[in-house]
Amino acid sequence: MKRRSSRRRAKTRRISPLAIGRFLAVTAIAMGLASCAIAPSSRYPAKSDAKPHAGVASAHRLPIHGVDVSKWQGKVDWAALRQAGTKFAFIKATEGGDHVDSRFLENWWGAKNAGIPRGAYHFVYWCRPAHEQAAWFKKNVPQDPEALPPVLDVEWNGESVNCPRKVPREQALAMIDVMLKEMEAHTGKRPIIYTDITFHKEILEGEFTDYPFWIRSVAAEPHERYNNRRWTFWQFTTTGRVPGVSGDVDRNTFYGTENQWRMFVQSACDPRDHHRLKPMGVCRDLDPVQTASIDE
Structure with missing residues (x-):
């Protein structure tokens, strides 16, 4: 043995x-x-989606994620949002020429105190003159050089009680142009244009190519829904779940790398446009110590 x-x-x-x-x-x-x-799915393990869609799975592979909020999210725990990996927030400020989101300033300063870069957005009301809406935004949104660029939210509002109608394309473009210029003059930063599939197809295709776009596409990748439109931000779900917010919240992603995000925050300009727009005074200077190549 x-x-x-x-x-x-x-x-x-x-x-x-x-x-x-x-x-x-x-x-x-x-x-x-x-x-x-x-x-x-493991990049932001604390974040999820109540109704995930396979068509936008690629958004989860991008490194920079954020949210957009308004009064409908209730009281936000901004410290918890940051702890969950939230890198940016867009906060509703104004609508039309006489409405301010009731939680705007609370969210505005809450995000800043938590160290989350944030920008304010204005929801366009098509029955109000553009210059009045711009003046209303300027009256209610503080000038903060550390804020992200402001956002002009342009979409049809068929559910509106007072103004559900659409306006002609030429009129819509003229109104948008006025508000973009006034918002840039107020903040010192070129605004971001937020839009959805329908409004982009009917009004914005081929327009405002020197502006960064934030687009909504919750069932497919952006290139499948938007004709010849490069995007900087992508809203990929309206049913996101994130610590710090009770219930659904919109989740968004930035197109690029962590370095490209640093470049965006520092210059207030899409890094892909920096070389072209900097001589026009649109983009701020970049710190070569803090940022690497645009391709990194």
Whole structure:
């Protein structure tokens, strides 16, 4: 029995290095594939979606995520939002020429105190003159050089009680142009244009190419819904769940890398446009110590 045991031990010693090597190789490959599979959902493990859609899965692979909020989100715990990995927030400020979101200033300063870069947005009311809406935004949104660029939210509002109608394309474009210029004069930063699929197709295709776009597409990747439109921000779900907000919240992502995000925050300008727009006075200077190449 001792001799048989010795032979078995010897045989085990001869086979085990090869077997173990193969096992480790297969295990390493499997673990690598598994890590790739879980990467999109593990970047922000505290965030989720009440109604996830496979068509926007690629948004989860991008490194910079944020939210947009209004009074409908109730009281926001901004510290919890930041802890969950929120890198930016767009906050509703004004609508038309006489409405201020009731939680705007609370959210505005709450986000800043939590260290979350934030920008204010104005929801356009098509039955009010553009210059009146611009004046209302300027009256109610503080001038903060550290804020993100402001946002002009342009979409049809068919559910409005007072103004559900659409306006002609030429009129809409003229109104948008007035408000963009006035918002830039007030904040010192070129505004971002937020829009949805229908409004973009009917009004914005081919227009305002020197402005960053924030687009809504919750069932497909942006290029499948927007004709020839490069985007800077993408709203990919309206049913997101994030610590710090009770119930649904819009989730958004930035197009680029962490370095490109630093460039955007620092210059108030899409990094892809910096070289072209900086001589026009649109973009701020970049700190070469803080930012690397535009492609990184």
